[in-house]
Amino acid sequence: MKESGIITAINHYLQYQENLGKLIFIRNNSGAFQTKTGGFYRMGKRGSSDFIIAIGGGRTLWVEVKNEKGKQNINQLEFELKLKQIGHKYFLVYSVEDIEKLLKNYF
Helix, strand or coil, X not given: CCHHHHHXXXXXXXXXXXXXXXXXXXXXXXXXXXXXXXXXXXXXXXXXXXXXXXXXXXXXXXXXXXXXXXXXXXXXXXHHHHHHHCCCEEEEECCHHHHHHHHHCCC
16 A cells, blocks of 8 residues: 555544544644745655654654555654654554554553
């Protein structure tokens, strides 16, 4: 499955969980687009995770999504390391099932 399809499925799952009042999440879009004048506008922070999930107890989970063949690029690895150095939880998931298992540890 394409990574974009996995992200869409996880987004739907997280929206359902948010509707139940279990969490609040952000789909952290990043990338760039060309402006009308020919310049580029960058969105998000380079290497940042696909999802930021706030759960009970003031905890925040940073979640990067990859397909079965996907690997983190150097910017994503550096972002993960920086988060872990300040005590944040960062996870790499490959499916909706992975995110379900992850969240069961926190609910």
